[in-house]
Amino acid sequence: MPYQTCAAMASRSVLALLALGASVPAWAVQAPTKVQVPTLAFDDQSIILVWEKPADHSAIKDYRVYANGVLLGSSNANNDRVSPAKPYIDRFYEQDRDNFHHRIGIHSYTAQGLKPDTQYRFTVRSVAADGLESVDSPVVIQRTTPVPVVFDVKKYGARGDGKHLDTQAIQRAIDACTPGCKVLLPEGRYKSGALYLKSNMTLEITAGATLLGSERAEDYPLAGYIQYPYSSTVRPASLINALPRDPHRHQGFENIRIVGQGTLDGNGWKRKADTLDELGQPLPFYLPSDNTRFMEDGILARAQVEQAIARGMNTKDAYGQMRSSLITLRNVKNVFYGGFTVLNPAFHGIMNLETENVVLANTTHKTYDANNGDGIEFANSKGAMVFNNFFDTGDDCVNFAAGTGAEAVHQKPQEDAWIFNNFFRKGHGMVVAGSHTGAWIQNILAEDNVSDGTDAGLRMKSTNFMDGGARQVIFRDSAMRNTVKQAFVFTLDYNDPNAKLDYRRSTVPGQFRDIRVSDVTVENARGAALEVKGDSKSNAYHAGLVFERVRFKGPATARIDGLKDSHFNQVVFSENAGANPWHVIDSPGLTFEEVTPQPL
Template sequence: MRNPTLLATLAMTCSMPLWAVQAPVKVQVPTLAYDDQQIILVWEKPGNHADIVDYHVYANGKLLGSSNTNNGEVSPAKPYIDRFYQQDVHNFHHRIAIHSYTAQGLKPDTEYRFTVRSVDRNGKESAPSAAVAQRTTPVPALFDVKRYGAKGDGSTLDTAAIQSAIDACSVGCKVLLPAGTYKSGALYLKSNMTLEIAEGATLLGSERAEDYPRDGYIQYPYSTTVRPASLINALPRDPRKHQAFENIRIVGKGTIDGNGWKRNADVRDERGQPLPFYLPSDNTRYMHDGVLAKAQVERAVAEGMNVKDAYGQMRSSLITLRDVTNVFYGGFTVLNPAYHGIMNLETRNVVLANTTHKTYDANNGDGIEFANSRGAMVFNNFFDTGDDCVNFAAGTGADAVHQKAQEDAWIFNNYFRKGHGMVVAGSHTGAWIQNILAEDNVSDGTDAGLRMKSTNFMGGGARHVTFRDSAIRNTVKQAFIFTLDYNDPNAKLDYKRSTVAGQFRDINVSDVSVENAGTAAIEVKGDSQHNAFHQGLVFERVRFSGPAPVKIEGLKDSRFDNLRFSETNGANPWQVSNSQGLAFSDVEPAPKP
């Protein structure tokens, strides 16, 4: 006798495709990534995402649009990513996936329910993701700095007026810099506020050293180095006191300009767009090249500090936040810091989205740095920097073991143009840098891709780092570098050396394309004299085009699987020494015995 239910089940099974489109997972709203008009969503790709080419986002059951199209509207990285792939005429590079969406034009104080569906090459949608609900904020109380006396004429010092607006700001308020150029010294934010630099507005750092308190903060509790305040700070105004902060947003389509260095003639980038080029400098040239940098070093030297220490310690960064829970940076452009760009010290839950960093070639002009912090998202940003683009630090030497690790970060959908490295761990590795995921990024012209650097007396290291699904072209130096041979000529060794070397371990690199690396495709430098080996490096499904070799020294217990090397000019790329326990599988060309 036939079983109708069984027959129907078999018929349904036979009609199903062999591969069904999988829905994205962990759809979420990043920390403070919403206001009264917009909400940003991000999500993780499903496990089987090879045929997924886009994502559709729905609000309250209605289609809002696609992630690819939306990304072109909000992300300064997207036009550069698109051009990168347009130039890839041989289809060599790994194609990244865009997995964020900015819902705009929303109503204030209104709840929205979002779902996301994957879209395959045939336009077929997956089932919806799990829903996420988010309410926009009420319209915030507005504190316009002009109502507090700010002129915005580019020459009047507006520090007091802007600070008055910040101090008057009520919980949940917005301090607004409307169109204009606001020259200012150090500003101090407080909890539960938004600072908005509007389109057409520039917050311009004063060129006078005296406008930045000299005793701003100490980088680490065991340091003797005292750094000056930055242009924007979430720090105690009395550095002898501790103060915690929460819920700070810095947003807008305007510009934050540190006024650190003289500007050389602008250059044209690969899209024909103008980019600033700041005079590269060091502690012998700052007096000719610097603006604020020059003034701050000269002040410190006049007060008795030697030039090397003054140059390495007494220049202001653009933004410094310490001990802040919940931070959102969004939309603005960063220019010309005298020292670093955006510094996050001992913070929790920090998001950097849709920002533009044009700091090349300002000395030490990093993009964003996290130190001893937990929880970070960095996505949809354009980096053209004078130092590391995204950097992680965790303390120095023996005393760093008493600090918290730097951990839990997700870096995706960024474009890296210039910079010492796309994603960088070190050189301050003492308390460990761990649980870092960098994926779906594109780089063209950085010094290195994944850059890990420490010393044999720093301690700690980096572990549990994943770098995947990305495309790299034209690195000046290495595509991947893991080294204990790092030296910073401006660093002051004001800490107790560790008896343990830094180490890089449990690092996974997969599904990455590298074209035209400079000095090395992969470089590993341990310290075999001190029995300091890196270990647990895994490279899978990585392809290289170009003659750059693989240089490995001081590595153990690591695996290389499904690696391809082309355009090597007939040379075997592998140069391996003082290493042990290395496994190679399906590698062409393979290492020589």
């Protein structure tokens, strides 16, 4: 009998036992797999562990972590302390009084209070509701770092008063930093222009410290970067950079950490009165803008656009190309972002271009509704891990890009990403592939995430002249509520009014294929539950979509046009007031099994 069939039968047996109030048998609790320490997710006092769920995880309610054979604690309790997403996830389920939503699993642990330069031996056990544990996972051995040499920016002349410009003092500390060192911003408010990191260093913004972007355009050199090798516009530097000083020079970096419990504030837009979130916590609200309103709404954004216009650039291109992001790293191998809060970028949040092995963990993004204020973006990069983060953004939350048009075929794809245990509040999409799809976006796993209020859940967008697309994408074991536009969208009908077409169009349309969505619940999808827009007239079909065990609660529709060879199994629409939600045209080779209601 195939393994998948055995696992499914075992899962049903376990659920039946649980329904009868019986204890879970030992064979039903499997140990987690692939326990690992993410890239650079350790220092002299802490180590972060993550792991994959076993194939059958229906009986698992928690995980316990052991160090050198001694119990450290459980993943759920640990994440209550370290993950800014966990309180919002808990609140989401507290409000799910009829138990409609899929319950996610928490599969990470931050071991703290460790000794420097010491080796630790970790194992993880799965735990059932009655406390029964699995056997140990395979052992993971990790050593903490020695205590780093600290370069305090105040010793290099930084004032931290929020008034004087501290750019040169902070840069002096970075330049003086020896391999393995830590550049420290202690409590204070440090106003700065563009800063340039180097390899083998940590930048720590400690609790009570804010790195505040200067409001002056001249503090961000125009010799920043070009987006792609074939791009024509040199963009300004970001607040924090790992970039060659010459944008046309190829220079690699490695082993960069940006951490701390402090704040990175891009000073991009005027701030309206704070709102309160569902936990009663203040959330900033930045004035939404565009290329016609930046004069009234912008701070740094306004200054940079005005500067570009004064140099002779038209307003649309100046607005779309000449605003600084908060962080831009290019050609960096091994990056860890951890703990800090992101506020108010003039453009994007965290940009990773042609990077390798990047981790974003336990961070907070409060950029709503700053125009183009994405959370984190990866372009033509390999290896990304995004977990335990809170996103409330003015654009896409986690975005993947792979180049534009005909020349993108010469670039590397965007590949290998794992996104889990995040809470998504506002944003154009939880997980987004595109609109730059030219070199393919592939091998993406998003699981065990929760959203409440994003425009979309899984958002895939391209055009009929972009080439590439996205493939081998899995979106599973997640819960969504109050999506504004679509829970799931796959479209070739995307247009960015701020984009500059500084690339040669391809004759090949983008395509989304080999995508699996499973074990997801969606409540109150205010727009479409599912929207697929290919281009059947030019034979540009999306293909190979599989939806399994996906449930929609509340009035919702599935609009499908230009999809082929796809399967829908156990897709359920409830509370649809008798209306058939399925609207399917020009879509050959679709099959439907145990779908409620059936398509007409």
